[in-house]
Amino acid sequence: MSDLRDAALSAKAWPFEEARRVLKRYQKAPPDKGYVLFQTGYGPSGLPHIGTFGEVARTTMVMRAFREISDIPTKLICFSDDLDGMRKVPGNIPNPEKLEPYLQMPLTSVPDPFGTHDSFGHHNNAILRRFLDTFGFEYEFYSATKFYRSGRFDSVLMRAAEKYDEIMQVMLASLREERRQSYSIFLPIHPDTGRVLYVPMKHVNAAEGTITFDDDDGNEHTLPVTGGNVKLQWKPDFGAR
Numbered sequence: 001m002s003d004l005r006d007a008a009l010s011a012k013a014w015p016f017e018e019a020r021r022v023l024k025r026y027q028k029a030p031p032d033k034g035y036v037l038f039q040t041g042y043g044p045s046g047l048p049h050i051g052t053f054g055e056v057a058r059t060t061m062v063m064r065a066f067r068e069i070s071d072i073p074t075k076l077i078c079f080s081d082d083l084d085g086m087r088k089v090p091g092n093i094p095n096p097e098k099l100e101p102y103l104q105m106p107l108t109s110v111p112d113p114f115g116t117h118d119s120f121g122h123h124n125n126a127i128l129r130r131f132l133d134t135f136g137f138e139y140e141f142y143s144a145t146k147f148y149r150s151g152r153f154d155s156v157l158m159r160a161a162e163k164y165d166e167i168m169q170v171m172l173a174s175l176r177e178e179r180r181q182s183y184s185i186f187l188p189i190h191p192d193t194g195r196v197l198y199v200p201m202k203h204v205n206a207a208e209g210t211i212t213f214d215d216d217d218g219n220e221h222t223l224p225v226t227g228g229n230v231k232l233q234w235k236p237d238f239g240a241r
Helices: 003-010 014-024 050-069 096-102 120-134 144-149 154-162 164-172 234-240
Strands: 036-042 074-080 140-143 186-188 203-205 210-214 220-224 230-232
Touching: 003 014, 003 050, 014 050, 036 050, 050 074, 050 120, 074 120, 120 140, 140 144, 144 230, 154 164, 154 230, 154 234, 164 234, 186 210, 230 234
Parallel strands: 036 074, 074 140
Antiparallel strands: 186 230, 203 210, 210 220
16 A cells, blocks of 8 residues: 555645545445546536535545545536526626526526527526636536436436335425425426416326326416436435436
């Protein structure tokens, strides 16, 4: 064992302490996929900023510390939550009033106010990647829109429908009473307006993989959970990855 590894194994700096906690999980064997996956997330509802840098930098510090104390390969992914609905229009974009009609629509369905990319989400993703590349981060980039609409999440969405009640029990225990009344792990995308809805489920059919809910106007809809019709709330989404 090298002097550097000896030092890393006893270092008190927080990245090394976190790395040792990760390594503890794999004392018996490395993960089945053959590498330890580190992840950082980004909500492209606005331009990347110092907080975005900090998120990726902190995760990178732990990953590099892990490399010093273990020979298990590592990978860092940057996951963009670009299927999230746009909750408010940022103030630092040109002609912000033009985006008002697109509130609550997925960020990759909102027009790019800069006119350079397919959508506002695509624009911000590109800025993020350029931002990270400028600082030399090692990462793989993933888009929530692509994951959901390509079917890459379909199997885990079907599993979530099958285990809906159990997952809801876990989630509801962490929420205030008021929030519990309208919470669902599934966020349907309205089939007519395209908006991301925060509504409770009336029924989840695990066998067929469908959800039934009322929209904000009281109209009932039934949608498959697969194929990009539904996204997960952020905590279940994080687990799905």
